[in-house]
Amino acid sequence: MRTRRLTPRTVAIAIAAAVTLLVSASSAQAGHWWLDSYGQPVHLGGLGHTPTLGVENNATNPNVRLAIYRAMLAWQTPGYLGIIEMPTGSGTHVRAADGYWGSTGWVGLASPYYYNGANVLPGIDGNGHTHHFDVSMNMTYLGMSHLNNQQYYDAVACHELGHSVAALDDQTGTDPSCMAVGYGQRDYAWETDARFRNPSPHDRDHVAYLWATLH
Amino acid sequence: MRVLRVSSLKAAAATASIAAAAAALTVGTSDRTAEGDAAPPAAVVQPPQLVRPKLHASFARSRNLEELNGLSTVVVVARVTAVADGPRWISDDPRASGEPTALPTRDVTLAVESRLRGRIGAEPVWSFVLPPGGLEVEGNETPRVGERYLLFLREHPRMAGRWIVPLIDGRVSVGAGGRSTFALANGVGQRLAREFNDGGVAGLREDVR
Numbered sequence: 001m002r003t004r005r006l007t008p009r010t011v012a013i014a015i016a017a018a019v020t021l022l023v024s025a026s027s028a029q030a031g032h033w034w035l036d037s038y039g040q041p042v043h044l045g046g047l048g049h050t051p052t053l054g055v056e057n058n059a060t061n062p063n064v065r066l067a068i069y070r071a072m073l074a075w076q077t078p079g080y081l082g083i084i085e086m087p088t089g090s091g092t093h094v095r096a097a098d099g100y101w102g103s104t105g106w107v108g109l110a111s112p113y114y115y116n117g118a119n120v121l122p123g124i125d126g127n128g129h130t131h132h133f134d135v136s137m138n139m140t141y142l143g144m145s146h147l148n149n150q151q152y153y154d155a156v157a158c159h160e161l162g163h164s165v166a167a168l169d170d171q172t173g174t175d176p177s178c179m180a181v182g183y184g185q186r187d188y189a190w191e192t193d194a195r196f197r198n199p200s201p202h203d204r205d206h207v208a209y210l211w212a213t214l215h
Numbered sequence: 216m217r218v219l220r221v222s223s224l225k226a227a228a229a230t231a232s233i234a235a236a237a238a239a240l241t242v243g244t245s246d247r248t249a250e251g252d253a254a255p256p257a258a259v260v261q262p263p264q265l266v267r268p269k270l271h272a273s274f275a276r277s278r279n280l281e282e283l284n285g286l287s288t289v290v291v292v293a294r295v296t297a298v299a300d301g302p303r304w305i306s307d308d309p310r311a312s313g314e315p316t317a318l319p320t321r322d323v324t325l326a327v328e329s330r331l332r333g334r335i336g337a338e339p340v341w342s343f344v345l346p347p348g349g350l351e352v353e354g355n356e357t358p359r360v361g362e363r364y365l366l367f368l369r370e371h372p373r374m375a376g377r378w379i380v381p382l383i384d385g386r387v388s389v390g391a392g393g394r395s396t397f398a399l400a401n402g403v404g405q406r407l408a409r410e411f412n413d414g415g416v417a418g419l420r421e422d423v424r
Contacts, residue, residue: 036268100311101318103369104344105355105383106272111347114265122348126264134347140308141275141382146282159273169271171354182273183354184401 032179032206034169036128041167041210042112044093045129049211052082053165054092064098064137067153071161074178074198077207083165094164096135096157098142107141107182108156110134110163128214133164154197155181155190162199166207167214175200269353270346277384280403280422286381287367289333290423292389292416293325294363301342305373319349322377323358325366329416331423335368335378342377355383363390365407365419387411 033041044053055072059065072083086092112130114123124130137156141147158178162168170177173185177200181190190196199207277283284290301320323341346352358364367385371377380386387404389411410418 034268034271036266038266042268100306100308102306102308102311102344103379103381104318104346105274105380105386106346106352107275108273109270109346109352110272111270111350112268113348116265121265122346122350123265123267126266128266136347138275139310140306143310144275146278147275156273163271171271182276184274184276184404187276187401188278 032168032170032175032203034163034167036124038126038128040128041214042124042128042130042163043167043210043214044133044165045125045127045131047093050080050082051211052084053094054084054086054090055094055096055161056086056088056090056092058088058095058097059137061098061137061139061142063150063153064139064142064157067150067157068096068135068137068161070154071157071178074158075161075165075207077204077211080208080211081165092132094133094135094161096137096160098137098139100140100143101136101138102140104138104140106136107138107147108160109136109138110160111136128167135160135164151190151197154178158197158199162203166199166203167210168203168206175202177203179203267350269351269356272346272352272355274355274383276401277382277403280406283367283382283384283403284423287333287369287385289335289368289370289378290331290366290419291325291327291335291339291368292329292331292363292365292411292419293327293339295323295358295360296326296338297324298322298358298360299324301377302374304344307371307373307379309372318347319345321345321357328363331416331419333368339368340377341366341368342371342374342379355386362388365389365411367423 036042055068057065057068059068069085072085075081076083111122111134112124113132113134114121114125115131142153142156155178159181162179168179170179171183173180173183176193176195178197180186181196186196299322301322304318304320321343323343325339325341327335327337327339343357345357351357365387366380368378369381371379384401384403387407389408407419407422410422
């Protein structure tokens, strides 16, 4: 695990983020971490604090491209996390694409990849770190008549980018957020409630905590 | 509350580090025993540890039972009797132009206990698709031998003799041993499982026409 030098600013950010997170937790909202088998958040590693993450928007469907772009904007958290678009093939942190993957079950998927020497392997290292994420948007489902609309594209793109840039998850559906989409509780709330197409304030607390304290 | 686990992250990391160190020491000791004069443990270089976490995805859900019925041609209650590596993946979506990513598949052999709708053999093969790299998706894990499901199936249009579950809600765990967390969290899955538990197959026949 990397050792970082603590500066007064880092300490202040960590304390502020931790306090914010605990306040959120005490308000009975659900915890939202995507944890590995060691209980550590699955996240991009080695980026330090207040990073700027790159996203390749390789989707060919213009509506999916728009959804990914909106998700990039939605997850930017000033002071903690910047997100910029990078050219196709740049090999950056998140590589988003669409495809007709068929009846896989998932409509959106964030897959972590890990470097072992020159080999790129699916997975993470022992510290929860991944080198990059592939975000896959499955047009087989996105093309279904009841799901083929911009609101749903936005919700799914927001959800998958949330896994990728903020180590987030919410399988309870208790926090009105794009992270609650598709887990069987409030599956169609995104149609009428914009909160289910965007990160919630609670999600932003997690972003702040993650990037202020973990690396 | 899960969020409280975050406060123990450092402890978890330390535990993992200790475990890794212990493993390294074990390897070093073992080498010394076998070879007599191997390098001391401090010189043992451990390869980076690879962890294969379960993926967290978003799932397309059915809005109601009618939708699920409309996407399937066959409905059965079946038990998993075998799971094996499947052939090279081919998308069941005719709109696929080429295959965007090579996905691993598993051939899940079923023993049909009850056929509720449609025509299907006694031992059909469910072609189960894994994500890139073969990682598991939480809530839609590879079925295991002995598990029992109510399945809404459709024949794979491009792989003769194989069947697919068109939506995750079409995989409902029934009886003991099955898994389909998110399908059961959905209203449709809950209703079907409850009706099966209350009345067996007879309780479902009206629903799956």
